[in-house]
Amino acid sequence: MLHQRIETELAAAAAEGLTRRVTDLRFTGAVTARDRQGREYLVFSSNNYLGLTFDPRVRRAAAAAAEAFGSGSTGARLTTGGVMEASDLEQELAAFKHREAALLFNTGYMTNLGVLYGLARPGDLIFSDELNHASIIDGCRISRATVVVYRHGDAADLEAKLQAHPVPPGAVRFLVTDGVFSMDGDVCDLPALVRLKEAYGCLLLVDDAHAVGVLGRDGAGTASYWDLPGAIDLQVGTLSKSLASVGGYVVARREIIDYLKNKSRPFIFSTFPSPADTAAAREALRILRTEGETLLGRLRRNTARIRQGLSDAGIPVLPGDTPIVPVMVGAADRATALDFRLREEGILLSAIRPPTVAPGASRLRLTVTAAHTEAQLDFVLDRLAAAWRQG
Numbered sequence: 001m002l003h004q005r006i007e008t009e010l011a012a013a014a015a016e017g018l019t020r021r022v023t024d025l026r027f028t029g030a031v032t033a034r035d036r037q038g039r040e041y042l043v044f045s046s047n048n049y050l051g052l053t054f055d056p057r058v059r060r061a062a063a064a065a066a067e068a069f070g071s072g073s074t075g076a077r078l079t080t081g082g083v084m085e086a087s088d089l090e091q092e093l094a095a096f097k098h099r100e101a102a103l104l105f106n107t108g109y110m111t112n113l114g115v116l117y118g119l120a121r122p123g124d125l126i127f128s129d130e131l132n133h134a135s136i137i138d139g140c141r142i143s144r145a146t147v148v149v150y151r152h153g154d155a156a157d158l159e160a161k162l163q164a165h166p167v168p169p170g171a172v173r174f175l176v177t178d179g180v181f182s183m184d185g186d187v188c189d190l191p192a193l194v195r196l197k198e199a200y201g202c203l204l205l206v207d208d209a210h211a212v213g214v215l216g217r218d219g220a221g222t223a224s225y226w227d228l229p230g231a232i233d234l235q236v237g238t239l240s241k242s243l244a245s246v247g248g249y250v251v252a253r254r255e256i257i258d259y260l261k262n263k264s265r266p267f268i269f270s271t272f273p274s275p276a277d278t279a280a281a282r283e284a285l286r287i288l289r290t291e292g293e294t295l296l297g298r299l300r301r302n303t304a305r306i307r308q309g310l311s312d313a314g315i316p317v318l319p320g321d322t323p324i325v326p327v328m329v330g331a332a333d334r335a336t337a338l339d340f341r342l343r344e345e346g347i348l349l350s351a352i353r354p355p356t357v358a359p360g361a362s363r364l365r366l367t368v369t370a371a372h373t374e375a376q377l378d379f380v381l382d383r384l385a386a387a388w389r390q391g
């Protein structure tokens with residue numbers, strides 16, 4: 001039975017040209033990589049927004065931690081997960097976000113599972129934006145709370161749904177949103193969400209995975225961008241994007257953090273990342289806090305150059321000002337063909353197709369970093385415009 005099911009589903013994906021394949025890559029710099037055949041690529045699809053994966057200080061911190069403290073943490077933090085610096089990193093993240101406390105998880109994905117599954121329970125109501133990240137969707141599912149999906153970024157639809165769903169006695173209501181949406185690159189309307197959270201007595205969770213190191217004058221994310229410090233109850237983030245490592249975290253009131261330490265199964269039952277991962281993230285966060293203005297300035301100039309260049313070339317891009325730049329193609333096979341053509345030219349970007357996005361909304365998704373040079377940006381603009389004209 002299983003064999004048959006697998007065969008049918010893989011054949012259906014293949015017939016639509018939607019088979020997913022892993023590309024084995026080795027990075028040779030913050031935005032350059034090589035594949036197994038030795039071909040070199042300029043990378044426009046990583047989440048390495050500040051280019052810190054190749055910062056010598058970050059690399060040295062990781063190497064020194066592995067040398068001094070071993071290659072692995074050996075357990076979950078409630079057992080032998082021996083990474084003393086994890087608690088330091090939690091304090092530093094909380095301070096950066098101007099909140100009381102933080103808790104680290106193994107990835108951003110696990111953080112959304114851990115927070116939603118840890119806090120929401122059957123009977124509770126979770127109102128979730130339709131374009132939220134898969135980790136939020138999965139966290140909602142395993143919590144077994146009632147999930148109400150509202151139209152993307154539509155505060156009026158959200159309010160109508162808040163009114164339409166009665167609250168069972170003792171139930172908690174959560175509003176859950178991405179800060180920067182990962183496929184459209186737009187920013188959530190935090191003022192509207194805060195107004196609704198206050199009017200209806202909800203807890204607000206914002207996933208800042210693509211927002212930290214990107215949004216706000218200090219790079220602290222969505223709350224900083226909208227100048228609403230203290231407005232978000234649960235700020236989820238990742239160490240794997242601008243912070244150049246791996247891991248996730250939530251920043252919240254101490255009472256919530258203490259509760260999650262006691263109750264969140266993804267925190268309790270999984271081995272903590274290595275000392276090197278923690279050391280790299282701490283050093284990246286230190287650099288963001290001390291040199292953020294320079295790095296963010298570079299990221300914003302690069303973002304503006306790409307967005308302006310594409311629009312000058314008449315290429316349709318979803319509007320916005322984040323480094324996630326969706327070039328709207330339409331048909332999945334055209335997105336695949338453009339992706340292939342650019343790969344041949346040594347440019348890696350992502351063709352995003354159904355089911356990740358709606359049918360007819362296939363796109364090329366470019367991500368810009370602070371580490372791209374002007375020459376590299378102009379090269380991708382030139383090659384993309386040429387490929388676009390040829391169909």
Ligand SMILES: *Cc1c(COP(=O)(O)O)cnc(C)c1O
Nearest residue numbers: 107108109133182207209238240
């Ligand atoms: C990338 C991402 C995650 C997952 O983070 P990982 O650390 O890669 O597991 C969660 N939420 C959003 C919005 C993301 O973009």
